[in-house]
Amino acid sequence: MERTPDVATYREDDERHGPVVAEHTAEHTLEARDVRLGYGEREIVPGLSVAVPPGKITVIVGPNACGKSTLLRAMARLLAPSAGAVLLDGRSIQEMPTKEVASVLGILPQSPTAPEGITVSDLVGRGRYPHQGWFRRWSAEDDEAVARALLSTDVLELADRPVDELSGGQRQRVWIAMALAQRTDILLLDEPTTFLDASHQLDVLDLLTDLNRERGVTMVAVLHDLNLACRYADHMIAMRAGRIVAEGRPVDIVTEELVNEVFGMRCSVIEDPASATPMVVPLGRHHIKDPAA
Amino acid sequence: MSGAPVVAENAAHPDGERLADAVRQISAVRSRGLRRSLLVSTGLLAAVVVVFGVSLSVGDMVMPIGKVVETLFGGGDGGSRFVVLELRLPRALLAILIGTGFGLSGAVFQTVLRNPLASPDLIGISAGASAVAVTAALLFQVSGLALSAGALTGSLVAGTAIYLLAWRQGVAGQRLVLVGIGVGMGLSSVVWYVMARSDVTDAQEAFRWLAGSLNGRSWSQVWPLLIALGLLVPLTVLAAHALRPLQLGDDAAAGLGAKVERGRLALLLCATALAGVATAAAGPVGFVAFVAAPIARRLVPGRGAALPQAALTGALLVLVADFAAQHALPSVQLPVGVVTSIIGAPYLLLLLARANRVGSGG
Numbered sequence: 001m002e003r004t005p006d007v008a009t010y011r012e013d014d015e016r017h018g019p020v021v022a023e024h025t026a027e028h029t030l031e032a033r034d035v036r037l038g039y040g041e042r043e044i045v046p047g048l049s050v051a052v053p054p055g056k057i058t059v060i061v062g063p064n065a066c067g068k069s070t071l072l073r074a075m076a077r078l079l080a081p082s083a084g085a086v087l088l089d090g091r092s093i094q095e096m097p098t099k100e101v102a103s104v105l106g107i108l109p110q111s112p113t114a115p116e117g118i119t120v121s122d123l124v125g126r127g128r129y130p131h132q133g134w135f136r137r138w139s140a141e142d143d144e145a146v147a148r149a150l151l152s153t154d155v156l157e158l159a160d161r162p163v164d165e166l167s168g169g170q171r172q173r174v175w176i177a178m179a180l181a182q183r184t185d186i187l188l189l190d191e192p193t194t195f196l197d198a199s200h201q202l203d204v205l206d207l208l209t210d211l212n213r214e215r216g217v218t219m220v221a222v223l224h225d226l227n228l229a230c231r232y233a234d235h236m237i238a239m240r241a242g243r244i245v246a247e248g249r250p251v252d253i254v255t256e257e258l259v260n261e262v263f264g265m266r267c268s269v270i271e272d273p274a275s276a277t278p279m280v281v282p283l284g285r286h287h288i289k290d291p292a293a
Numbered sequence: 294m295s296g297a298p299v300v301a302e303n304a305a306h307p308d309g310e311r312l313a314d315a316v317r318q319i320s321a322v323r324s325r326g327l328r329r330s331l332l333v334s335t336g337l338l339a340a341v342v343v344v345f346g347v348s349l350s351v352g353d354m355v356m357p358i359g360k361v362v363e364t365l366f367g368g369g370d371g372g373s374r375f376v377v378l379e380l381r382l383p384r385a386l387l388a389i390l391i392g393t394g395f396g397l398s399g400a401v402f403q404t405v406l407r408n409p410l411a412s413p414d415l416i417g418i419s420a421g422a423s424a425v426a427v428t429a430a431l432l433f434q435v436s437g438l439a440l441s442a443g444a445l446t447g448s449l450v451a452g453t454a455i456y457l458l459a460w461r462q463g464v465a466g467q468r469l470v471l472v473g474i475g476v477g478m479g480l481s482s483v484v485w486y487v488m489a490r491s492d493v494t495d496a497q498e499a500f501r502w503l504a505g506s507l508n509g510r511s512w513s514q515v516w517p518l519l520i521a522l523g524l525l526v527p528l529t530v531l532a533a534h535a536l537r538p539l540q541l542g543d544d545a546a547a548g549l550g551a552k553v554e555r556g557r558l559a560l561l562l563c564a565t566a567l568a569g570v571a572t573a574a575a576g577p578v579g580f581v582a583f584v585a586a587p588i589a590r591r592l593v594p595g596r597g598a599a600l601p602q603a604a605l606t607g608a609l610l611v612l613v614a615d616f617a618a619q620h621a622l623p624s625v626q627l628p629v630g631v632v633t634s635i636i637g638a639p640y641l642l643l644l645l646a647r648a649n650r651v652g653s654g655g
Binding site: 039040073076077078098099100101102103106107108109110112113114115116117118119121122123125126127129130134138140143144146147148150151156159160162178179182 | 315316320325404531534537540544552590596
């Protein structure tokens with residue numbers, strides 16, 4: 001399998017310096033340029049451009065069916081745009097060799113299912129697929145990548161357990177470990193906290209932040225919880241009906257007007273006492289102290 | 294890429310020790326799995342060799358194993374040469390070959406489509422072979438190799454039709470299984486229609502083929518099957534490279550850089566051809582493709598598709614079933630398919646019962 005020179009250089013540096021390679025990862029850029037996206041006749045995103053800031057955590061928020069997962073799928077090359085292109089380092093990902101894309105860009109799909117009976121270490125080991133050829137099957141490098149992934153997601157002690165016996169939180173960590181074993185500089189996550197309880201949601205987002213800070217991995221995640229999104233995002237993209245309504249630092253963009261425009265929901269925005277990021281307090285019709293507010 | 298002594302290099306890193314320990318743990322888990330899978334394969338292979346030996350020596354005339362070996366290596370008198378080399382050897386070899394073909398085919402279908410019901414005998418591939426073979430035999434008096442070729446063509450055509458009918462911007466396992474069961478039922482009705490319109494004696498002959506039988510099989514069925522498997526097994530091994538990511542589902546597989554649709558098509562083609570050539574040689578021997586892979590996966594849990602073990606299990610299954618079919622009842626030789634169905638049908642019921650309880654619908 002051939003590689004572009006910059007990818008090969010990064011790989012070797014990565015092995016030498018261990019996890020701290022932030023200055024290299026920022027070289028990879030991902031952007032969507034005038035993409036039109038949809039399934040069959042149904043168009044969901046009618047033309048949109050966005051650039052992912054390298055080395056940052058980007059969170060996409062928006063109401064159901066606003067096209068946020070569709071956009072993420074297109075950026076992960078799971079969905080081909082009917083017009084426009086997704087560019088990885090300036091090249092259209094649809095035209096790049098699939099394994100070359102997969103060695104730079106990883107994806108954690110929405111609620112993935114493991115094959116019956118597969119063990120944790122086997123599942124995580126499959127993250128090494130893009131680095132393996134027809135004849136180079138398994139190496140010390142693969143073992144090391146799997147070990148690092150299991151360590152950083154704290155699932156090493158589960159290594160020979162079947163995935164289908166684990167709890168939801170453990171299972172999600174195992175899938176993240178698989179994406180990590182792929183050792184990509186960009187990681188896209190489609191609702192990585194869905195079906196997790198509050199404390200596991202925090203665990204997963206803390207873990208992603210660690211990876212971002214230690215390895216400089218560029219992250220793009222679709223999240224449902226607005227307050228966690230505000231807290232963990234360096235860069236936020238708010239979408240409605242297939243269009244980007246606002247993007248920027250949560251502190252700069254999240255206002256009562258924006259939330260109302262994007263979600264059609266009344267709210268007040270206060271400062272999160274823990275993180276000093278915006279905190280959205282929703283206002284429904286009931287249980288409001290002062291209905292006039 | 295440098296795959297060299299990473300562990301030693303990283304020992305300088307603060308968490309080097311922890312990492313080195315983790316690496317040791319991972320490779321221990323991996324080699325444990327590998328050892329188990331080798332052990333199971335060796336055990337299955339040994340069992341195949343033993344049953345193979347027994348099938349060659351036991352029959353209307355019991356021959357000591359020493360004499361069997363002697364005959365195999367060119368010794369023995371005319372009588373034992375005829376019994377071993379012309380009657381028993383081709384039959385036992387054929388049992389191994391069709392078992393391998395069905396076992397491998399079923400394992401590939403079930404893992405690619407992520408559904409334990411997705412086996413060629415349940416989703417219409419075997420029904421395609423049967424429809425063409427029975428039509429050719431009863432309406433056009435075709436027999437021998439031409440009949441086998443017809444059966445192979447039938448399974449490939451049925452496989453292609455099912456794939457195309459199930460295609461909707463890609464092929465999902467569930468939809469393909471349902472379409473396959475429907476197509477299979479349609480093709481079965483063709484079989485019964487043709488049989489009902491034919492002469493009773495001819496229909497009885499066709500019926501024996503439909504049950505899946507090794508009775509009266511000779512070298513003329515062994516050679517084509519051996520050549521076909523010699524081509525198809527290596528192709529399947531090559532295509533199975535994509536099976537590791539494909540097992541994780543389409544999105545995860547695509548994210549890992551696998552060519553999902555192309556990889557799946559290649560695997561399904563290989564598996565369809567494997568089932569086709571096996572059916573062509575001995576008829577649709579029921580349930581072998583269906584049960585071989587689940588048995589193999591139980592023997593080597595957590596090892597993914599377990600293709601080699603599934604192939605060996607299939608071979609052992611047909612070999613044992615054919616031995617039982619020949620000798621279970623005095624003076625009657627049952628079709629081997631009757632015996633494999635006795636093993637397979639309860640498993641299907643068990644699977645359906647369990648799936649209902651879990652609520653996964655299979």
